[in-house]
Amino acid sequence: MLPIDPTKKLSFQRLITNGDLIIVYERHDNMKVIKVCEGSELQNRFGVFKHNDWIGKPFGSKVLSTKGGFIYVLAPTPELWTLVLSHRTQILYIADISFVVSYLEIVPGCLVLESGTGSGSLSTSLARAVAPTGHVYTFDFHEQRATSVRFVSVEDMQSVWVRSPWFASYDYLMLRRWEIGFDFDPRATLIEHVVWVRWNYLLNLGP
Structure with missing residues (x-):
């Protein structure tokens, strides 16, 4: 879990501005x-x-x-975003999302690694759950889908995008090297194993 920064707070009183x-x-x-x-x-x-x-x-x-x-x-709250987003993939709805967030005990300050951004329905709810000091790392093998959801942000929430799925294992190891821990081990360790299995499989594919 990342350290809590008291200077970062969520604001729910913002006025509409040009470009919103x-x-x-x-x-x-x-x-x-x-x-x-x-x-x-x-x-x-x-x-x-x-x-x-x-x-x-x-x-x-x-x-x-x-x-x-x-x-x-x-x-554009995560609940409303789930209702209006373009369905590029099958999405999770609020009932399932709330179960995922509560079961994984995702709270402000957590680091979350999401495999498969899809349409961004779960991603936006994860970003709010970890705000204002946490990070959501999400990646998708489909470049167009990943690009189309990059513009989605929730005010004062920080999210970090893994550059591509091929760098996922490297970026995860960098987090470990920086001693930025995951507060819900051993699930993060399981993610690491899954990523490495897929990575090694791709390396062993013939031409």
Whole structure:
């Protein structure tokens, strides 16, 4: 577990700024992800919504269109992100994610190594669970999937990305060399063994 830094705290009072990623809530079965861009507009059946009207408002605000319709602009929490993300792979939902986090006893300050980023549903919840002082190391063999979720971040949460699956074993050993421990051994040791087995298998593959 990483040492606790008292200067790092989570903030839940941040206002919407230009460039933020937000969740536009129209109804319980109709939500979408939008990046706030100054001067841009959102058009839907409720009217035209100017992004400029969102900037400076707190997350969760009810905003009006030019013809009186309304939507809610929400923060991209892990729960909402799981509902709106693009399904590039089969994902875990909140019920399963909560079991994983509690069973592995993942708490602020933990280091987590995730094999298979996928669509990023579990990754975002892991990042929140270890915030504000922990780290999530996640890698995926599929370069396009890994690149597509790099933009996802949770405010004030730190996540570190392993460069590629081929460096996973090396990066893990560097953590051990730096004496940055995992607070849930022997699971981390099991991960190390699995990575090395796969690595050695690849090395022994013929041309």
